[in-house]
Amino acid sequence: xxxxxxxxxxxxxxxxxxxxxxxxxxxxxxxxxxxxxxxxxxxxxxxxxxxxxxxxxxxxxxxxxxxxxxxxxxxxxxxxxxxxxxxxxxxxxxxxxx
Amino acid sequence: xxxxxxxxxxxxxxxxxxxxxxxxxxxxxxxxxxxxxxxxxxxxxxxxxxxxxxxxxxxxxxxxxxxxxxxxxxxxxxxxxxxxxxxxxxxxxxxxxxxxxxxxxxxxxxxxxxxxxxxxxxxxxxxxxxxxxxxxxxxxxxxxxxxxxxxxxxxxxxxxxxxxxxxxxxxxxxxxxxxxxxxxxxxxxxxxxxxxxxxxxxxxxxxxxxxxxxxxxxxxxxxxxxxxxxxxxxxxxxxxxxxxxxxxxxx
Amino acid sequence: xxxxxxxxxxxxxxxxxxxxxxxxxxxxxxxxxxxxxxxxxxxxxxxxxxxxxxxxxxxxxxxxxxxxxxxxxxxxxxxxxxxxxxxxxxxxxxxxxxxxxxxxxxxxxxxxxxxxxxxxxxxxxxxxxxxxxxxxxxxxxxxxxxxxxxxxxxxxxxxxxxxxxxxxxxxxxxxxxxxxxxxxxxxxxxxxxxxxxxxxxxxxxxxxxxxxxxxxxxxxxxxxxxxxxxxxxxxxxxxxxxxxxxxxxxxxxxxxxxxxxxxxxxxxxxxxxxxxxxxxxxxxxxxxxxxxxxxxxxxxxxxxxxxxxxxxx
Numbered sequence: 001x002x003x004x005x006x007x008x009x010x011x012x013x014x015x016x017x018x019x020x021x022x023x024x025x026x027x028x029x030x031x032x033x034x035x036x037x038x039x040x041x042x043x044x045x046x047x048x049x050x051x052x053x054x055x056x057x058x059x060x061x062x063x064x065x066x067x068x069x070x071x072x073x074x075x076x077x078x079x080x081x082x083x084x085x086x087x088x089x090x091x092x093x094x095x096x097x098x
Numbered sequence: 099x100x101x102x103x104x105x106x107x108x109x110x111x112x113x114x115x116x117x118x119x120x121x122x123x124x125x126x127x128x129x130x131x132x133x134x135x136x137x138x139x140x141x142x143x144x145x146x147x148x149x150x151x152x153x154x155x156x157x158x159x160x161x162x163x164x165x166x167x168x169x170x171x172x173x174x175x176x177x178x179x180x181x182x183x184x185x186x187x188x189x190x191x192x193x194x195x196x197x198x199x200x201x202x203x204x205x206x207x208x209x210x211x212x213x214x215x216x217x218x219x220x221x222x223x224x225x226x227x228x229x230x231x232x233x234x235x236x237x238x239x240x241x242x243x244x245x246x247x248x249x250x251x252x253x254x255x256x257x258x259x260x261x262x263x264x265x266x267x268x269x270x271x272x273x274x275x276x277x278x279x280x281x282x283x284x285x286x287x288x289x290x291x292x293x294x295x296x297x298x299x300x301x302x303x304x305x306x307x308x309x310x311x312x313x314x315x316x317x318x319x320x321x322x323x324x325x326x327x328x329x330x331x332x333x334x335x336x337x338x339x340x341x342x343x344x345x346x347x348x349x
Numbered sequence: 350x351x352x353x354x355x356x357x358x359x360x361x362x363x364x365x366x367x368x369x370x371x372x373x374x375x376x377x378x379x380x381x382x383x384x385x386x387x388x389x390x391x392x393x394x395x396x397x398x399x400x401x402x403x404x405x406x407x408x409x410x411x412x413x414x415x416x417x418x419x420x421x422x423x424x425x426x427x428x429x430x431x432x433x434x435x436x437x438x439x440x441x442x443x444x445x446x447x448x449x450x451x452x453x454x455x456x457x458x459x460x461x462x463x464x465x466x467x468x469x470x471x472x473x474x475x476x477x478x479x480x481x482x483x484x485x486x487x488x489x490x491x492x493x494x495x496x497x498x499x500x501x502x503x504x505x506x507x508x509x510x511x512x513x514x515x516x517x518x519x520x521x522x523x524x525x526x527x528x529x530x531x532x533x534x535x536x537x538x539x540x541x542x543x544x545x546x547x548x549x550x551x552x553x554x555x556x557x558x559x560x561x562x563x564x565x566x567x568x569x570x571x572x573x574x575x576x577x578x579x580x581x582x583x584x585x586x587x588x589x590x591x592x593x594x595x596x597x598x599x600x601x602x603x604x605x606x607x608x609x610x611x612x613x614x615x616x617x618x619x620x621x622x623x624x625x626x627x628x629x630x631x632x633x634x635x636x637x638x639x640x641x642x643x644x645x646x647x648x649x650x651x652x653x654x655x656x657x658x659x660x661x662x
Contacts, residue, residue: 130641248647340409
């Protein structure tokens, strides 16, 4: 209980939504000691110039990231799945709304 | 005559924001950690912004050709009518937060009524200020909670701050004959209702923060008559230095 | 992968002007260089709040006060973006601050000069920020992703800073005789320190070569310094303020101005702690840090209790 470690808080990743309906986009990180503080700090730091209408604050430790080594197995393998794209399919000329 | 009362009232609001912001801005670059330094500065910016709008309007009402800057930088001590609490030196961060929370709660309830003012300019300024003040109060109240429930030291510091500062709370609600006149014309709200709303808000914050409200406090007053604390002269000396040293210069 | 392969892969990425990201392999020296440079940059922003902050309570008009406050706050924000960029290199904010407070880490020497008059606030915005922006614009294309992204944001926000400074200088230069004198005096004191901001001459800059090789820096100290002088001369002329250099003159062959070197001995003195305000600046930072200790402890303790409640719920 007598922990006396001086810290600067934990690292949070901040995502801001510019306008309602748009995706939340990562805009940076900050330090905070609790959830409410993370939100308030994000507001004061990343929306000072009217950059947003909503904020997500996520503890950095909760983020799982792929590694550079994953690049091949994760992403290259999808390049040959051309059938996932609409241009793969032929539609007779003159057919509309499809 | 009515204009004089309105002018005095505007000075009261303008000075409240100006002097508190002047104190808060002393923290800029010296805050307890970086994120909080920026947060407190944001609040100072809001308050300076409001004081500017209000003093600008006061100067217009006065019709003597003075500007917002003349009112801010060329009035003497006795002409300032901010509540004494605004001018109290920052102390430690618990003191700054306690002072802020008391004023935030007051402003929140005050602007919520003032927004109904028959004076359109005042109503407009209040509408903007309500939004800002809601956030200020959320910020200061959450810090009250952190200090009250954080460590033994922070709890003690917060309680000490409250014990000292409580004597200055009554002065925030002071009114005079001019103010009462403005109530009749629907320009300003009754203070009694605001005070009880403030008390309710403060009681909630104090309870959440596990600190007690100082009882049987002898209240300090005088701000409406321009009777200030000793520290106020130093604040003005610093704030007004340039305008006093270079009369008539434009910046 | 073998280290050699990794290094080849890293070099290939740089050659293609691709960004290096935190999880990518990088040579140890690259990481060290970045930590040193980014943290130095971050510390400069934070220490840089002090000389300008010195005038917040005395700003001569409400407008000037608000603008200065917003500007100093921006600098704090920029320090923060940079600290978090440095943290992606496996170093904590605590360690970074500790390096600043113990004098292990450096910051831009310019902030060890005093701001003695209101004109200094103008000169800092116009000249010092002007010089900083040259460097920062270049760093938007730096090879380390988090650093580059922080710089993009910083440059966007900085754009008003230099204008703010120049606006102050305009008021002074076209004001009363006392104001004009104040403006010239500020120029006299800030010109050479500003030139020093770009760092030693290329021939004497030990870190420059690596920084260019790794595409952390994209232009040399001398190139940036020359560009700064070229663009500042006309701005000073408009103000009717004299740049304190008898050797300043247009050189048609190099399409740029010739100018005198700053006093590099003074530069070295300041780097070694003997500037007018070295002790005050670090002293102020250490004091704020120590006064804030109980605040952070309280916040940490409260945060822990909140987490426990969340877990239980």
